[in-house]
Amino acid sequence: MRQWISGWPVIRQITGDDPSGRGDAVRSAATERTAPRTARADKVTRSVCPYCAVGCGQKVFVEDGRVTQIEGDPDSPISRGRLCPKGSASKQLVTSPSRVTTVRYRRPHGTEWEDLDLGTAMEMIADRVIAARQRTWQQADDDGLTLRRTLGIASLGGATLDNEENYLMKKLYTALGAVQIENQARI
Incomplete structure (x- = not known):
């Protein structure tokens, strides 16, 4: 005793x-x-939280090709290793059994979703972008002023895109002739 x-x-x-x-x-x-959950990780990848425009740094721990843990990155000058409750739950976003991992498509007036391969989906998107641009192209206005634009294409970018991605998106949509381009990069 x-x-x-x-x-x-x-x-x-x-x-x-x-x-x-x-x-x-x-x-x-x-x-x-006991040992930390992260001790058995095969590799650690740095990433950015996908939820808001703050851009908190994350460390993604991978074991046997699967994400086993996501934590705040202490080397991140933005978040210094801290994550909000949504950022802390990022692992659930990645590993949820209900996560859709295929391209899903519902035809016009359809009631059911169908799976498409990525190549088919990308071709459909490209065809629709080209058709929308051709259908709505404005070379000049009624007074003969040169416009060279389309109002049939717009872009609303995600808040988690970094400056480089936003730059490329801006270049792409400007080259297509779009004028309504928003990328939420206001910081």
């Missing part, structure tokens, strides 16, 4: 050399056997 009681961390703290309870007094065999 005495040995069992002396094994309690609080008894070791009071009677031993660790009165603050921050060292050996609170360590047990179970504590020694």
Whole structure:
């Protein structure tokens, strides 16, 4: 009985050399056997949280090709290792069994979704962009003023795109003749 009681961390703290309870007094065999969830990761990839325009840094831990943990990146000058509740739940976004991982398409007036391969979906998008541009192209206005634009294409970019991605999006849509381009890069 005495040995069992002396094994309690609080008894070791009071009677031993660790009165603050921050060292050996609170360590047990179970504590020694534990390891961080991230210790077994095969690789760690730096990323950016996908939720808002702040751009908090994340470390993505991968084991056997699967994401096992996502934590704040302490080297990030923006978030310094901190994540909001949504950012902390990023792993659920990636690993949820209900996450859609295929291209889904519902035909006009259709009631059911169907899977498409990526190549087919990209061809459909390209064809529609070209058709919209041709159908809505304005070379000049009624007074003969040169416009060279389309109002049939617009872009509303995501807040999590970085400056380089926003730059490329702006170049693409400007080259297509679009004038309604918003990328939410207001910081």
